[in-house]
Amino acid sequence: MGFVTTKDGVEIFYKDWGPKDAQPLVFHHGWPLSADDWDTQMLFFLSKGYRVIAHDRRGHGRSTQVSEGHDMDHYATDAFAVVEALDLKKAVHIGHSTGGGEVARYVAKHGEPSGRTVKAVLVSAVPPIMVKSAANPEGLPIEVFDGFRAALAANRAHFYHEVAAGPFYGFNRDGAKVDESVIQNWWRQGMAGGAKAHYDGIKAFSETDLTEDVKAISVPTLVLHGEDDQIVPIADSAHKSIKLLKNGTLKTYPGFSHGMLTLNADVLNADLLKFIET
Template sequence: MGTITTTEGTEIYYKDWGSGQPIVFSHGWPLSADDWDAQMLFFLQHGYRVIAHDRRGHGRSSQPGDGHDMDHYADDLAALTAHLDLRDAIHVGHSTGGGEVVHYLARHGESRVAKAAIISAVPPLMVKTEANPGGLPKDVFDGFQAQLAANRSQFYRDLPAGPFYGFNRPGVESSEAIIQNWWRQSMMGGAKAHYDGIVAFSQTDFTEDLKKITVPVLVMHGDDDQIVPYADSALLSTKLLQNATLKTYEGFPHGMPTTQAETINADLLAFLRA
């Protein structure tokens, strides 16, 4: 575990365990590297080097007042990979982290990268526009910002207790431990970073980024994702990528790397070994 300091002075916290081919994990909003616990331990035990960082303004990284956009997220990831001199790396991103991975590959190139996987990821574009009629109305994301500003702690309790993990679905057993861990991670981060991050994950258009990527990409998405709707994300991204494999999970929620870790880990491992 350690930190790096970017050229502008932002401190990025990261974990780096094991040896072997590196897997770099990019977490979702508004969480931290801890959200990858189930994957980090699994792939460490399978002989991989596992690395995960806290995005700027999240977790244990510093909380600057600005720079909470996809360009900075991708540049911070590039700074980390350069600092660790990673080669033949596999990048895995969940939700907003999927956007971070896509933008990193397009913005910084693939010379250090072997493969990538994006899980429940936000690309190509979440917000509804004339060019993206299947997106969610901007009012939805404005509402997220309003709830965050009004009572961030309550908002961060309601999301995991409801749609994030599908605990609001009939017959789904809720987990208080998972809800509290989501809340814990989120409250460690900064309100300003999280407020701005809603714009970053919802309004960034990754269409051209996706077209540039040539490495194999596994696109994993649940068809009952209530946060990033499946039809306007995974299906469209798969068509834009040059070398994509789509895996659709019937009934799985947005937070499936946690609630369905066994399935996700096994499928990721098969993709990495292929």
């Protein structure tokens, strides 16, 4: 574990586990979480002989709680700073939710141009764009995201608990088996980060148009999405992204939630391993 300092002076925390000569897998977390959200995947792939890396986005987790730069361009540039500092080559980049948007921009702007990326994975990811507009009439109304901002500003601790205890993991569905430890871990990660970064991050994940980034990706890309995702609706994201990708594969999961990488790690890990090894 360590820190990489970006060109604008932000300290980005990262984990780097496994043999340094093994193929690197780089994990990009969702909003408002941290690298810890990938612990299950990192331990699994470490056991398979891979080098696994995950970083805390600026303002999240253990990285510097700066006031500025909470946008996809900075997210991608910060990720590249970690990749360059560790000299990662032939890497597979795997992003969940907002991290999927980060992966799309990273691969398009840095990963492929530098020749350091060989594959990408978008898990329950936000691309191409979430918010409703004239160009994206199927998207979610801006009022949804305004509500997120209002709830965060009013009582961030309560808001985060409600998200984790409800739609994120599908715990609000009839018959759902609620796991309080999962809720607490989500809340712990969220509250470790900065309110300003998380507030600004709502705009970053909802309003950033990643259409051209997705179109620019040519490396093999796996798109994974739960069919009962209440946070990033599958019709607005995965079904659109797969049409834009030059070399994409789509796999969907009936009944799986936005938090499927945690609740259904055994299924997700097996599918990720198959894609990486193919």
